[in-house]
Amino acid sequence: MERLAILAIALGAGLGLNGALRRLNPAPVDSAGITLAHGSAVENAALFSLGMRRLAADLGLIRLLIYYGTPEDHHGHHTVAEHFGSGHYPELGPRAMRILDLDPSFSYAPIYSAGALAFNLDRPEEALAVLRHALSRDPGNPEYHRYAGAIGFHKKGDPRKVLELLEPALENEATPTMIKHLAAFLFERSGQRERAVSIYREIAQASRDEGYRRMAQEALRRLGAEL
């Protein structure tokens, strides 16, 4: 009986402490994370239970990069083919949105995905849908507004305005290399060779993305510039 009394006291203490904590720190309930996608539901649930939501988001990003970096054949199957990264990639947007549900602060994933959809795959509506989802999670984020604006101008075929919006993002370390590479390309096309070279050089020297480092080196060779 005494042991049960001790257990009852312990549970009561837990109840009291939890109640006090909730009163002092009423954390909003964010249930989006429990909308688990098939295919990674078990893994995400396991990582959640170990307190590794950010890691779940990280693994989600790694999968997204592998997905996007693996060419698709005409039937949507991923194979090793001549053109790396070629395909339709219907999951690109949804995957980024799920990553954001796991970690709402992981802005890289929706920006990367939106950038790829808009500027590489020419599907600006899907890109904007990703950014709208991102804005619903973080309405005040200026970067989402910036990219939404850039995509809007891209739809209208105004590269100068696109560059104008993207240029400030180049100073941000968190900006995906893909966006920097795009900006360099737009600078190159608009005849601003020196600016393009400096961005390509920065990518070639410092980017952690091996694919884009290679492309930057090729671009520098094409422009007759040194590494």
Place this chain on the structure above:
Amino acid sequence: MSRLFVLAVNAWQENLRGRFFLLSFFFGLILLYVSLLLGILAADQELRVLVDFGLALIEIIGLAGALFGACTALLREIENKTIYLVLSRPVRRWELLVGRFLGLMLSAWAAMAVMGLFHLALLFLKGWSWENAYLWAWLGSCAKVWVTASLGLFLSLFSSSVMTAGAIAAILWTLGHFLPEMRALIARSPDQAAALPMQLLSLVIPDLQCLNLRDKIAASSFDQAWLGLGYAALYSLVWTGLSVWLLKRKEF
């Protein structure tokens, strides 16, 4: 107090001369290899993945050692009868329990600190810049390990079984991280009566998600972190106090 210190040092020595620190170094090697691979796959986000993976591993290794130690510390003393030579001396039972638990926690935190230093060395080599959020994340992990170990200690004395204590503590660890989801599910449940057991459970299990500062590493402010750490300290002290009560009732 000096007896408490002597017992804490003894527990520290036991861990130091055991596999604890070897595991830490072994972990360092695993971390170096696996995280490099993961980091490469993450391209631009290499540093983020290295930070997240490393902090997660530090916590898991720290938890494994602390929980195992907490569940076995006193039960092993009782089983091996080394407790006779301690309690036949002017040692109060609370001194024995608190001293050994203190030594265990200091060992666990020291191991987590060693692993943290390895991790930081790797991060700096990869070009990472110090952020205070890292320290908060590490402190949150230490607090979670403390809460769970104190639960394991209580359960080991309550059940007199290492396996039962370890299993229940591990389950509480996972449920403690699931609290926000549990509350969301309870709120969305169409049948509140059926959700009642889950609701009762959600009221008493430790809120480890509030200590999961690792997940909030992108936050701009850690003002609420002090609240979580205070909660962890109080929670652990309560369960340790109840463990003392259990030990006082035991006969050998």
Place this chain on the structure above:
Amino acid sequence: MDQAIAALSFKGVGKTYRRSHLGRTYLSRGVEGLDLDIARGEAFGLLGLNGSGKTTTFKLALGLLRPTMGEVSTLGLPPFSPQALSRVGFLPELPYFYPFLTPEESLIFYGRLSGLDPAGLKRRVAEALELVGLSSHSRRRIAELSKGTVQRLGLAQAVIHDPELIILDEPVSGLDPLAIRDFRDMLQRLSDRGKTLVISSHSISELEKLCHRVGILKDGRLARLLTQQDWRSAPGGLEDLFVETVK
């Protein structure tokens, strides 16, 4: 006997073990109706078959068990009180030490727990190791020591803090004859210095040589209390008296 001067006193002491299993409670008797006073400076032996209550008696004296009835006092104090325990030394049957420590480290550990001042501790450790003949083994890990060596270490930890009362549960169990003789000599020296010894043993001849009185336990009760004169005047000595009592 005046309880104030008794080293150990049991007044109507009983201990019943309770075990619960699947909702049923099982009771077993440890000791019952124990009335016994052991004087200071006395060497007292406790004899009995396995399960007769010897170890239970010792654990009651040390506060490791609480009596179901009656009263125990150790050096005139409650047995679990730090004041009493600081003046008691205990050698359990088959003493267990932390395997990761050396004998020297173990004695320092136990000495500190007994309240010894760190300043004088090293000297006391050296003396204790010298007393039990373990000076040459002080730096080896306990896991590497033989049974006899560990038993000696057990005695060393029991006396490191110079206690008034020393309780020894089967101190020569498993030792070879030479080791037994060494042990007896060490205990005799302690007794000659005025220490109170309470010893349980299956070795009747050892108790005959060491003890002033012997109590025989049977089924948890003190069946007989004998003095040196009793067993010296008996034709078969203590052994015959023991067999006669427990049969």
